[in-house]
Amino acid sequence: MKIQQLEYVIAIAQEGSITRAAKQLFQAQPNISIALKELEAELGIQIFNRTPNGMVLTPEGEEFLGRATSIVNDIHSLERDYINRNSSEICLNIGISRSAYIASAIGVFISKHTNDSDKMDIHLMETDTNRVMNDTCIGRYDIGVLRIPENYYEMTNKLITSKNLVSQVLLEYRYGVAIHKSHPLARYDDIPYEELRQFPEICNSNNEPEIIRRASVNQSYDESRSFKKINVYDRGTQVSIMATVKDAYMWVPPVRNPIFENVGIIIKKCSFAKENNRDILVYRKSSESNSMVMDCVNSLVKFGEKLKHEIVL
Secondary structure (H helix, E strand, C coil): CCCHHHHHHHHHHHHCCHHHHHHHHCCCCHHHHHHHHHHHHHHHHCCCCEEEEEEEECCCCCHHHHHHHHHHHHHHHHHHHHHHHCCCCEEEEECCCCCHHHHHHHHHHHHHHHHHEEEEEEEEEEECCHHHHHHHHCCCCCEEEEEEEEEHHHHHHHHHHHHCCEEEEEEEEECCEEEECCCCCCCEEECCHHCCCCCEEEEECCCCCHHHHHCCCCCCCHHCCCCCEEEEECCCCCCCCCCCCCCEEECCECCHHHHHHHCEEEEEECCCCCCEEEEEEEHHHHHHCHHHHHHHHHHHHHHHHHCCCCCCC
8 A cells, every 4th residue: 555545545535536636636547547446456445436427435435535634644744844854945835726916925935035045846836725725634735825705714614623724814805806907997996797797707717616706706696697708727827818808807806916017907896796705824733843834834924914904995
């Protein structure tokens, strides 16, 4: 039995599919399928039922998943707790839920350490909130940043506690609307939603369910009434699209963004956005002994405190 096989099981259980697990882990699908079959043969149990709707854990698989998650969590935690004992070496894995200001905050931390480290190996991944939380829990990320709508605060806090994670709120806000300064609606101080909907909306990659969009923006949000959507998979493309498709718009946190400003993108108020959101930093409690992780945590918290005074709406 290898730790890689355990990680495969965890990913398949999370994704419900070997194909999606392979994509998440940047592995070839046949390799994961073979590894799973070898593990089941070695253990003498069937971990998953193969169904038309995907991979479903068997009762034995449920028990195995719990123990496998605990083992992988402990191993990754052990690695992370000792990997940065050399103060001249920076090795960090950070997962965030798609936010330009968080990426900028991490850039500030990196810049501070560029000249005083002999080796730097930092991985920054933008993905969805559930994956950030799960992967931080099992040690794939040292630090995660979650984006949580108000209706999900209580449930998220319970999950954070159950996964033995530490959390801090970085920023709380209601969404604004990013548009190009030449957009037909740029004349408004408060953009009417009824007019906004005739223009193409740039949406984040994973086609978030409408229930999440309602919770993040407004409970009256009706995705079926918007016929123009541009689904984008990375931030650079988002900015490029916004700079060239000058009648497009995107829901964003209302904080100053120099990257937007450089290409003529502005952030406007839209009173339709009534729901509060929080960006929450999480890390494993065992990481409190890792000085580099905590240095990064403190840098992000400090950046968030500064931004609280720079909300533009």
